[in-house]
Amino acid sequence: MSKKIRVGVIFGGKSGEHEVSVQSAKSVMASLDKEKYTVVPIGIDKAGRWQVGPQALSLMPPEDQGFFSASQSASLDDTVQEHTAVDAQPETNTAVSQMISTSQPAVGHSTAVPPQLAGELDVIIPVLHGSFGEDGTIQGLLELLDVPYVGAGVLASAVGLDKVVMKTVFAAQGLPQVGFSAYTRRDLKNDTDGVVSDVERKIGYPCFVKPANLGSSVGISKARDRTELQRALEVAAKYDRKIIVEQGLNVREIEIAVLGNEEPRVSVPGEIIPSNEFYDYKAKYISGESALMIPANLPQQQVDEIRALAVKVFQAIDCSGLARVDFFVEKGTGKVLVNEINTMPGFTKYSMYPKLWDASGLPYDKLIDALIQLALERHAEKQQIQTNFDLDD
Secondary structure, three states: OOOOOOEEEEEOOOOOOOOHHHHHHHHHHHHHOOOOOOEEEEEEEOOOOEHOOOHHHHOOOHHHHHOOOOHHHHHHHHHEEEEEOOOOOOOHHHHHHHHOOOOOOOOOOOOOOOOOHHOOOOOOEEOOOOOOOOHHHHHHHEEEEEHOOOOOOOOHHHHHHOOHHHHHHHHOOOEEEEEEEEEHHHHHHHOOHHHHHHHHHOOOOOOOEEOOOOOOOOOOOEEEHHHHHHHHHHHHHHHHHEEEEEEEOOEEEEEEEEEEEEOOOOOOEEEEEOOOOHHHHHHHHHHOOOOOEEOOOOHHHHHHHHHHHHHHHHOOOOOOOEEEEEEHHHOOOOEEEEEEEEEEOOOOOOHHHHHOOOOOOOHHHHHHHHHHHHHHHHHHHOOOOOOOOOOOO
16 A cells, blocks of 8 residues: 555634634545545644644534544544654754744643654645735745645735735736725824725725735625725724725626646636625625525626636736636626635635535545645646756856
């Protein structure tokens, strides 16, 4: 029997999307083929402290902590104990590993991430959403550790999460999108009336106000007048120092999944029919009443347009691995507009990204296999880069 691939699954994080990450990671870990993979949970609590193995599972709700079988938990214990017991050896990544290993453990837990563990993993799946996970920070750490990881790299992650930078890049690429304007928390503090007036002049009502660097619809509000706009700006400023305001149109919400590295492929499109006025956090994760229509009921010409645009969006930010690209289709005109790209979309079995691939003929467990292979291929390709300059070149 061939050696199992050792997969670290990082989840949680110091982010407003901590709970979403936990649920995504649970689905991923439960679905990894135990005949092919050794699974090592690596959790980050809301204070930014790291846990590994069975201790990481304590970050999950009590009702979810027993989803590993007894035999799986035992293998996890063995993996963690083996690497915790080994003295740290001098290595290229000692400084970074030491930084991780000295993270303060949560009360009641005996260990943070052992420095040896990163070197003993074949690949890492960072199932982290939002700040400190989807913004290039964890990707930068994994690059320094020189370990293969699933998903976008540092640049694509950072650009993809920052809606202002992302939309600026899209504009430079000539991609169609709604009008937008950006402000900082300091702008709001110094001159709230000025910000409101600027929004009214440039964007108008209705409009959507969002934290620039967060997903899962956290902190998003719809404003129809000045009073609602002022309140929406205050809410968004709680979650980020940068705020984006977008034009509100009468649209259908279409999403498509992208998978690949240099030659990405796309799924069938799906449509979100939100239970609330728009697809906010409650509509996504709490009410359970929003409808997902897969495939979306669109004319073939529009499907082809959206699929082609999804690839252009993916490549515009130099994305890799996976992404979900969200579109608006304006009611009445049928005009297709790019909304955003999500470089680490929700990944429970019931999330849109895996459901789109399931409808396209790629089931959840095979999707995870494909992502791991893409991560290993990308890492191998990077190893071909020459890092010493030859004067004769």
